[in-house]
Amino acid sequence: MIDLQGKVIAITGSSRGIGLCVAKTFAENGASLIMNARNNNANFKERCEEIRDLYGVSVIECPGDVGNPETAQNIAKLAFSNFHCLDVMVNNAGILKDALIGMIDKDQVRQTISINLEGVIFCSQAAARVMRRNKKGSIINLTSIIGTNGNTGQMVYGASKAGVIGATISSSKELSADGIRVNAIAPGYIETDMIKDIPDDTHQQRLNSIGMGRIGSPQDIANIALFLASDLSTYITGQTIGVDGGMLI
C-alpha cells in the first residue's frame, strides 16, 4: 500500500473505465478526491457514493465538460475552497472516434481536440495555480500509444494524444521550478468501454500485436498513476510512460 492520506487528487473522466479505476485506487490508498465526469447523471453519482462508502474518503463531485475552461476553474476552486491545496491532477477525460482520413468531419475534429487536448491544457493551467501555492504537485496526463506510434483511422485521436505529450513536456519544463511534476501515461490496448465496438477480427489482430499476449486492464494503468501520484516518483518529470504489454503498432 502506498500512503496517499492527506493528499487531494482531482481526476477528470472518472465515472468509468480507466478514470474510475484510478479514482478507486487512489481512494483505497487514502486520498481525498474531486471527481469529474462530463455528465452529471445517476451513474456518476452512484460511482462517487460507492467510493465514499467503500473507502471512507471525501469525494467531491465536479461534473462538466473539460473542453470548457469553466470546468477546470471549478475543479481548482473546489480544491482551494475545501482543502486549500491540490496535490495531484489526473487529466484522463478523453473520447475516441475512429475515421479514415477521407471520412473525418469537422465536428469530430473539434470535439476530440476540445476534450482530449484543450481539456488537458485548461485543467493543467488551473491545477498548477493551486499547486504553486504549496510548491509541489503532480500532474498526470493520459495519452495513448496512438499518440506515440499512430494508427490507421486514428488521425484525429492520434493528433490529440500526441498533443498531450507535447503539453506534458512543455509544462514539465515550466513548472519544475515550482516543484510541480508533469508526466504522461501512454496506455496500449486496454479493456474499457472505448473498445467495446471493435469487431472480433480487429480485436484479435490487436491482441496478436501485444508481446505479453493479453489485453491490458484499467488497473495496469491505475498502478502507474498511483506511482506518479506518490512520493516514490518525486524526481520524475516530463516523461511519457508506455503501459502496453509490449504492443507493436
Add this chain to the structure above:
Amino acid sequence: MENTILEIFEELFSTPKDIDKELLIYNEYDGWDSVGHMTLVGELENKFDCMLEMDDILDMSSFTKIVEIMEKVTSND
C-alpha cells in the same frame, strides 16, 4: 487594499513606497513580466485568501486595474 497591494509590489519588484502608481504597468515596469505576473498573482491570492478567475488574471494590466479587480473579488467573498 491599495497599500497591501503596494506592499506586494515592494516585496516582489523592490518598488519604492512613493512611486507614481501610473508607472506600474504590466510588461513595462521592471520585473513585472509574465513570470513576475504569475508570482504576483500567487501573492495576491495568498494575501487575500482567494482564487482569481483566469479572465481577471489576464486583465491585471496595471496597478490601478489590480486594485479594481481585488476590490471586486474581496467584496464578493
